[in-house]
Amino acid sequence: MKRQRYYNEISERLEILASRIKTNGKLNVLDLNIHAETFYRDLLNCIYGYKLESANISSANMAAIDLIDNENKLVIQVSSTATRQKIENTLNKGKIVEYATDNYKIKFLFIAEEAQNLRSNKYSNPYNINFIPQEDILDKASLLTSISQLAIGSYSLVHDLFIREFGGAPNPSKITSNLASIVNLLAIEDLDEGDVSTNLNLYNIDEKIEFNELEVIKETTINEYIPYYTKLDRIYKEFEHEGKNKRVSVFRKLTSFYEKELCKKDISSVEKFFNIVNNVEEYIINSNNLDDFEEDVVEMCVKIITVDAFIRCKIFKNPKGYNHVAS
Known part of the structure; x- marks a missing residue:
């Protein structure tokens, strides 16, 4: 699932950032803290829909706070x-009385250390600004919890922010694959118009769909991607010129993903189909x-590649006499 991959990449980057900030702090190198403050402004806006900006924009070196959202009446x-002392020192600053009077809420975001133990404490809050420790003390763990509960669209936006901020350096453990080469070629094709090959025996394909109990995705997935059969077939033929057995290796890899799904007896054919799609992706x-x-x-x-493999008899069982081309 995309969620799991997004979560792994986001949590890894947050851990690295927190560790770097903590180490630099011990060395009294604080440049990263300044840049991190801007990053966390964007992250909080992305997660919670805030409209935070730097408090220093409106007033240089604003005492007690770093980020402010005037629309939602929030300071951070x-x-x-x-530490408890850090929180109480802020709550006791004279500037807080102005925000308390205007009914602002205050939150504390700790970007290098865990803050779970601080949420159960009681704090001196002389100006009675809106502050609930259980809700308003944030750290990387609470941010990850909030991120994990986002809808996939919002999750993707958060992930994009991390990629833009931290980059997507290639993993040295990654390998070259022929399947990726096929995607590279297919992705630059003009796919606005598909052309169903006249050689395709659509009646037989319908039989295979029914035989494998995939009717529920016939219109939305299988028939949707059948029109690209001809384009992909041409790519496979061109790809074969680059070296012997390249096309065969692609088909065998697709079959291997299907074979793993055959071991799962307690899921439907539709689930197996989309498991193949997810695993190939x-x-x-x-x-x-x-x-x-x-x-x-x-x-x-x-999905085009997977549907094509279904048509070509590389995945899922074939009914008797099945042939994806007219005989």
Whole structure:
């Protein structure tokens, strides 16, 4: 699932950032804290829909707070030091009375250390600004919890922010794959118009769909991607010129993903089909030769490849006499 991959990449980057901030703090190198404050401003806006901006924009060196959202009446202090004293020192600053009077809420974001133990404490809050420790003390763990509960669209936006901020350096453990090469070729094709090959025996394909109990995705997935059979067939033929057995290796890899699904007796054929799609996509994304395409383009290409493999008898059982081309 995309969620799991997004979560792994996001949590890894947050851990690295927190560790770097903590180490630099011990060395009294604080440049990263300044840049991190801007990053966390964007992250909080992305997760919670806030409209935070730097408090220093409206007033240089604003005492007690770092980020402010005037529309939602929210102020946030961003700190690498997670202590009770840090919180109480801020709550006791004279500037807080102005925000308390205007009914602002205050939150504390600790970007280097865990703050779980601080949420159960009681704090001196002389100006009675809106502050609930259980809700308003944030750290990387609470942010990850909030991120994990986002709808997939919002999850993707958060993931995109991390990629833009931290980059997507290739994993040295990634390998080159022929499947990724096929996606590279397919993704640059003009797919606005598909052309169903006249050689395709659509009646037999319908039989195979019914035989494997895939009727529920016939219109929305299988028939949707059948029109690209001719384009992909041409790519396979061109690909074969680059070296012997390249096309065969692609088909065998697709079959291997299907064979793994055969071991799962307690799921439906539809679930197996989309498991294959997800596993193929994950495999391709983890290939170091995949060009820079949007994820939805890669997903579309993977579905074209998977449906094509279904038609070509590479995955799922064939009814008696099945042939994907007219005999």
